[in-house]
Amino acid sequence: MTTRLRRAAVAGAAAVGLLAAPFGAGTGYGYALDAAPRTARAAAVSAPTPQDEFPQLTPAVARQLDRAVRKVLAEAKVPGVMVALSAPGKGEYVRSFGVADKSTGQPMTTNLYMRIGSETKTFTVTGLLELVDQGKVGLDDPIGKYVSGVPNGDRITLRELAGMRSGLYNYSEDDGFDKALTSNPRRPFTPQELLSYSFRHPVMFEPNAKFYYSNTNLILLGLVIEKVSGMKLDDYIDKYVTTPAGLPHTVFPVGAEFPTPHAQGYTDQTADGKVQDATDWNPSWAWAAGAMISDLPDLRKWARTLATGTLLEARTQAERLKVVDALPGTGYGLGIFNVQGWIGHNGSLPGYQSLTVFLPEAQATLVVLLNTDITAAGEEPSTLFGRAITEIVTPEHVFDLPAQGGPGSPEPTPAPKSAPKSAPSR
Structure with a gap:
């Protein structure tokens, strides 16, 4: 399997994103930084973008955005993309470009389901933090209290798992996992199988010593939720996260099922490196780190819910937003990143x-969904779109998640001040 696929469970640069390569969603490159927690406010960029400085999304601005999005679409060879940008009193920009299916030419539209890779991490960690609010778990509990057989399990805390500071090897970077997934991407994986790929490797550093994006952390947190709640993770997320948040089109699949209508997804994370349609690949290998599916309207709601902590107590949200430096201009908190003031996560799974x-200062929301994870000149296409859009509307807060290389590092996408990217989801 390629390095990108191994990162796929990470969906954000440095920590957010997909399982495949994004900082987050799953995998990471092998990028580690000394852990130096700081508050979300301290991480904020010096130049604020108050709501009155966010531009009106007039037809003229829309034309600028159209040109910028089309330029990235063409240069990065992305089949199709949908974009939603809005802020209170400023109007909204909601568009789709390109095709949802290269074989038929079906156009991309804004009502399609998409796989979201490492953005799954934001839902899993929210579910965990709800258990914290209920007093059923503590962020400083050792993982060994809930899951046996974890290296350093008596010292690695739930906080360190959620903040990507455990030191546990990222299973999606293991060669054996690579071979198993690329040889049969439709096969199912159990959480225990995924952990076995990680635990055959020695721990990389002492708990909390550094930042290292690892999908392994989220698999363990998913198991904690199941043990404490007595529910399967997909059922728990549905009942306690997506339903209360009002997200009817956000689902946690247990296999390769994919609601319709959806876009076809294209990847080069294959055994032979050739581009394939990955739409029906089984995302169970990403599970709590990157398996979920959503659509544009739901994610627009989720952006605000996640960043403002609607489902959590204020003190718990404050803990979530404490970040450590992950990549230049980016910080990672508890399953969330802050890239130049933009708070959230990215995702990357083969094909999507x-x-x-x-952006709290402007109360602005940005969502980008696309149907490929193939990098362009070493950069994640989701980052290219995020950068092109924010250069126009928030030049003081340009979303720029630095590309990284090497196993263990998060997907190169967002550059958070309070959160990162994902992978297979990469």
Whole structure:
């Protein structure tokens, strides 16, 4: 399997994103930074973008955005993309470009379901933090209290797992996992199988010593939720996260099922490196780190809910937004990143990428969904779209998640001040 696929469970640069390569959603490159927590406010960029400085999304601005999006679409060779940008009192920009299916030429539209890779991490960690609010788990509990057989399990805390500071090897970077997934991408994986790929490797550093984006952390948190709640993770997320948040089109599949209508997804994370349609690949290998599916309207709601902590107590949200430096201009909190003031996560799974972020100063929401995870000149296409859009509307807060290389590092997408990217989801 390629390095990108191994990162796929990470969906954000440095921590957010997909399982495949994004900082987050799953995998990471192998990028590690000394852990230096700081508050979300301290992480904020110096130049604020108050609501009155966010531009009116007039027809003239829309034309600028159209040109910028089309330019990235063409240069990065992305089949199709949908974009939603809005802020209170400023109007909204909701568009789709390109095709949803290269074989038929079906156009991309804004009502299609998409795989969201490492954005799944934001839902899993929210579910965990709800258990914290209920007093059923503690962020400083050791993982060994809930899951046996974890290296350093008596010292790695739930907080360190959610903040990507455990030191546990990222299973999606293991060669054996690579071979198993690329040889049969429709096969199912169990959480225990995924952990076995990680635990055959020594721990990389002492708990909390560094930042290292690892999908393994989220698999363990998913198991904690199941043990404490007595429910399957997909059922728990549906009942306690997506339903209360009012997200009727956000689902946690247990296999390769994919609601319709959906876009076809294209990847080069294959055994032979050739581009394939990955639409029906089984995302169970990403599970709590990157398996979920959503659509544009739901993610627009989720951006605000996630960044403002609607489902959580204020003190718990404050803990979530404490970040450590992950990549230049980016910080990672508890399953969330802050890239130049934009708070949220990115995702990347073979065939798909996503970006869902919120800028508190302007109360602005940006969501980007596309049907490929193939990089362009070493950069994640979701980051290219995020950068092109924010250069126009928030030049003081340009979403720029630096590309990284090497195993263990998060998907190169967002550059959070409070959160990161994902992978297979990469």
